[in-house]
Amino acid sequence: MELYKIDEKGLAEAMARVMEDYRVVAPVEKGPKHVFDDIEDWSDARPMAVGTVLPPKKYAFPQRETLLRFTLTGETPEAEAVMDDTPVVMAGVHPCDIAGLRCIDHTLAGRHFDEHYGARRMNAIVFGFDCMPDEHCFCTSVGTLKAESGYDLFFTPIQTGGFVIRIGTPRGRQLFEKYFQHAEGAGVYEESLEADFRQRKAEAVTAHIDAPVDDLPEVYQESMDSEVWDKWGAVCFSCGSCSLVCPTCYCFDVQDRVSLDGSEGRRDRIWDACTLPDFATVAGGHDFRPTAPKRLIHRHNRKFNYQQERYGEPHCTGCGRCGRSCLVHINMVTVANELIAEQKGEEA
Ligand code: SF4
Numbered sequence: 257m258e259l260y261k262i263d264e265k266g267l268a269e270a271m272a273r274v275m276e277d278y279r280v281v282a283p284v285e286k287g288p289k290h291v292f293d294d295i296e297d298w299s300d301a302r303p304m305a306v307g308t309v310l311p312p313k314k315y316a317f318p319q320r321e322t323l324l325r326f327t328l329t330g331e332t333p334e335a336e337a338v339m340d341d342t343p344v345v346m347a348g349v350h351p352c353d354i355a356g357l358r359c360i361d362h363t364l365a366g367r368h369f370d371e372h373y374g375a376r377r378m379n380a381i382v383f384g385f386d387c388m389p390d391e392h393c394f395c396t397s398v399g400t401l402k403a404e405s406g407y408d409l410f411f412t413p414i415q416t417g418g419f420v421i422r423i424g425t426p427r428g429r430q431l432f433e434k435y436f437q438h439a440e441g442a443g444v445y446e447e448s449l450e451a452d453f454r455q456r457k458a459e460a461v462t463a464h465i466d467a468p469v470d471d472l473p474e475v476y477q478e479s480m481d482s483e484v485w486d487k488w489g490a491v492c493f494s495c496g497s498c499s500l501v502c503p504t505c506y507c508f509d510v511q512d513r514v515s516l517d518g519s520e521g522r523r524d525r526i527w528d529a530c531t532l533p534d535f536a537t538v539a540g541g542h543d544f545r546p547t548a549p550k551r552l553i554h555r556h557n558r559k560f561n562y563q564q565e566r567y568g569e570p571h572c573t574g575c576g577r578c579g580r581s582c583l584v585h586i587n588m589v590t591v592a593n594e595l596i597a598e599q600k601g602e603e604a
């Protein structure tokens with residue numbers, strides 16, 4: 257794969273040109289946190305900021321979107337699908353969130369193709385950036401330290417200043433050739449600097465799951481009756497935050513909004529969360545996951561058991577967002593390690 261390099265000034269000039277033609281979103285400061293938001297000046301972007309409150313998934317799968325509009329006035333109701341295929345450049349997508357998009361693709365753009373998601377996703381241009389972990393990140397435990405694919409362009413900071421650039425798609429090459437005139441060819445030296453950054457990143461990860469990721473489905477299958485779930489379920493608020501910030505969660509509700517005179521309306525899709533009470537309540541009022549421990553078992557098994565068995569990779573990317581957002585410090589690493597320790601007969 258060809259390698260290029262660009263300095264900070266060249267990158268800013270390239271992004272200014274990209275912004276003339278595209279909607280560009282990137283992590284920006286919001287009080288003490290970072291959020292993905294629209295930018296009009298590259299100096300506002302913090303592309304290496306770790307732990308944006310919500311992942312960039314929200315541009316392909318928004319918190320609320322209108323799926324269709326309908327009228328009820330004629331002899332037969334009429335409905336028209338609402339599709340959004342506006343291109344958006346997502347700059348500052350880290351390897352864990354690139355993996356998160358792939359996980360959502362498994363579900364919404366795989367065997368069952370969701371056209372609303374597909375339209376947005378195909379027009380979501382990914383400018384990946386490498387990053388340094390905080391204490392919540394555990395990418396080294398789940399295979400997301402490095403992005404092998406899933407990006408159009410990928411930028412890795414190097415010690416001599418600027419970034420090494422990798423091109424991941426034909427679309428990425430077109431964008432690179434059109435906008436990145438200040439980039440130069442890079443060679444073995446820059447490749448070693450790129451490897452050096454990744455090595456330092458791996459060494460900076462402090463949270464680790466105490467078992468190979470391939471062993472986790474069995475760990476979770478054997479742990480359905482573990483007291484670990486009761487322990488954490490007893491303090492869980494069932495607030496749903498962990499699910500709502502997750503780059504791989506895709507549960508949603510569908511609601512119809514009809515005008516007061518009943519003549520027209522729209523159908524919206526909004527995020528939902530399996531950790532919220534009543535999520536699993538069905539017609540007749542039966543709730544098949546009525547307690548917090550049962551809801552936690554379900555969520556954690558979705559990440560390291562059910563989806564991992566089905567798609568061949570964990571549906572937890574190690575981004576650490578659920579741990580950052582949980583008021584009672586429930587996080588994937590602690591829970592996994594307690595289950596692993598319990599199975600080994602160690603004190604949890
Ligand atoms: S964020 Fe924490 S308290 Fe809220 S539902 Fe998730 S695990 Fe429970």
Ligand code: SF4
Nearest residue numbers: 502572573575576578
């Ligand atoms: S389960 Fe938590 S750590 Fe894993 S991808 Fe979701 S938010 Fe990130």
